[in-house]
Amino acid sequence: MIAFLKDKKIVLGVCGGIAAYKSAELLRILVKQGASVKVILTENAKAFAGPLTFEALSGQPVCTSLFDERGDGSIRHIEWAEEAHAVIIAPATANMIGKLANGIADDALSTFMLAVTSPKIICPSMNTSMYENRAVQRNLDILEGDEYMVVEPDSGELACGVTGAGRLPAPEYIADRLVKRLQPKDLNRKRVVVTAGPTLEPIDPVRFISNHSSGKMGYAIARAAEYRGADVILVSGSTSLSAPAGVLMASVKTADEMANAVFENMENADIIIKVAAVADYKPSEPVDYKIKKTSDNLELQLDKNIDILKEIGRRKKDQFLVGFAAETHDLDSNSRKKMEEKNLDMIVGNLVGGSSSGFEADTNKVTFYFNDGKKESLPVLEKDEVAHILLDRIIEKVAAKG
Numbered sequence: 001m002i003a004f005l006k007d008k009k010i011v012l013g014v015c016g017g018i019a020a021y022k023s024a025e026l027l028r029i030l031v032k033q034g035a036s037v038k039v040i041l042t043e044n045a046k047a048f049a050g051p052l053t054f055e056a057l058s059g060q061p062v063c064t065s066l067f068d069e070r071g072d073g074s075i076r077h078i079e080w081a082e083e084a085h086a087v088i089i090a091p092a093t094a095n096m097i098g099k100l101a102n103g104i105a106d107d108a109l110s111t112f113m114l115a116v117t118s119p120k121i122i123c124p125s126m127n128t129s130m131y132e133n134r135a136v137q138r139n140l141d142i143l144e145g146d147e148y149m150v151v152e153p154d155s156g157e158l159a160c161g162v163t164g165a166g167r168l169p170a171p172e173y174i175a176d177r178l179v180k181r182l183q184p185k186d187l188n189r190k191r192v193v194v195t196a197g198p199t200l201e202p203i204d205p206v207r208f209i210s211n212h213s214s215g216k217m218g219y220a221i222a223r224a225a226e227y228r229g230a231d232v233i234l235v236s237g238s239t240s241l242s243a244p245a246g247v248l249m250a251s252v253k254t255a256d257e258m259a260n261a262v263f264e265n266m267e268n269a270d271i272i273i274k275v276a277a278v279a280d281y282k283p284s285e286p287v288d289y290k291i292k293k294t295s296d297n298l299e300l301q302l303d304k305n306i307d308i309l310k311e312i313g314r315r316k317k318d319q320f321l322v323g324f325a326a327e328t329h330d331l332d333s334n335s336r337k338k339m340e341e342k343n344l345d346m347i348v349g350n351l352v353g354g355s356s357s358g359f360e361a362d363t364n365k366v367t368f369y370f371n372d373g374k375k376e377s378l379p380v381l382e383k384d385e386v387a388h389i390l391l392d393r394i395i396e397k398v399a400a401k402g
């Protein structure tokens with residue numbers, strides 16, 4: 001995983017809400033991703049989580065009061081505000097949301113927030129009636145207008161026994177949204193369709209033909225594009241991966257279902273990246289009963305599946321179309337041939353079969369082939385890194401096309 005927060009200075013504000021205990025886990029994740037994190041606890045937060053926990057996890061002194069300055073002439077809340085690359089308040093109480101929406105500065109956190117000029121992220125968490133209260137909603141609207149990124153609470157059973165909206169989302173999700181906030185938005189509002197994973201072609205109700213695609217490369221691309229501001233639709237075959245945040249999922253099983261989902265969404269797309277490993281063949285006559293082990297041999301008749309990539313290449317207008325070629329040999333010639341046959345703007349070739357590249361690995365070794373004849377080989381990299389470099393190249397090529 002890329003250490004997206006490496007060398008980033010983050011300030012974490014914690015308010016007096018029941019979810020304050022989750023901020024310790026959030027802090028741990030941010031530190032693990034390379035951030036240097038300073039924590040400000042409100043006076044009331046101390047009733048829910050002690051400063052010592054945050055001090056130990058951040059390795060830095062924790063600020064709990066406006067007036068516990070260090071006696072060296074520095075004004076801490078201004079200094080921290082000036083050096084922060086981003087600020088995140090999790091959990092944010094109804095009280096703090098109200099204060100920030102109205103520019104009130106009567107404690108360390110609210111005073112500090114008025115001095116912050118870097119990106120601000122706020123994670124409301126409270127009882128459902130409090131969250132739905134018109135004053136709270138009005139204050140959140142004001143904060144959004146003031147360019148706060150508001151991370152909406154989850155719905156579910158709350159500590160107070162009520163079921164509804166107001167639960168602080170998982171710390172991993174909050175950290176992910178912080179990473180997104182800090183990424184350049186060079187794909188802002190671009191519509192990107194990504195396909196990922198394998199297709200499953202049924203033989204009978206319990207068996208199918210498929211392949212080893214894990215979906216990791218396609219999911220990494222969808223996540224990277226979403227970070228960079230794109231509206232992403234991820235057409236995914238069966239995988240064990242969680243949907244990337246902020247991405248619209250279209251879950252499919254067979255090649256035919258994948259084809260329909262892609263054709264439905266390609267019209268409005270700016271960029272189409274086809275990473276999925278679509279089965280080339282499907283059983284001619286899948287049966288609706290479990291085939292019994294009665295004979296020593298079983299013959300399976302297969303029909304060719306639709307060539308989705310070729311069909312997109314045929315239908316495409318202004319869309320930038322990228323294919324993937326997973327090959328076991330002759331990567332250069334096979335990739336270039338596929339690019340030409342399928343009318344692609346670019347193809348990503350990778351050799352499959354090794355442990356550090358291809359289907360199930362977290363890393364990949366790829367070569368980009370462009371339709372002007374140029375090529376670029378990358379070293380073995382994390383799939384997240386490959387995804388970002390691929391998007392860099394697509395953005396350059398789209399800009400060059402005008």
Ligand SMILES: Cc1cc2nc3c(=O)[nH]c(=O)nc-3n(C[C@H](O)[C@H](O)[C@H](O)COP(=O)(O)O)c2cc1C
Nearest residue numbers: 015016017018019042044045093094095096125126
């Ligand atoms: C047990 C308990 C749990 C609370 N949980 C929340 C909460 O989850 N969200 C919230 O907005 N307020 C909650 N409150 C109310 C806040 O603690 C209260 O509004 C306080 O003034 C917030 O102070 P602060 O915003 O300075 O941290 C809770 C209060 C108590 C006694």
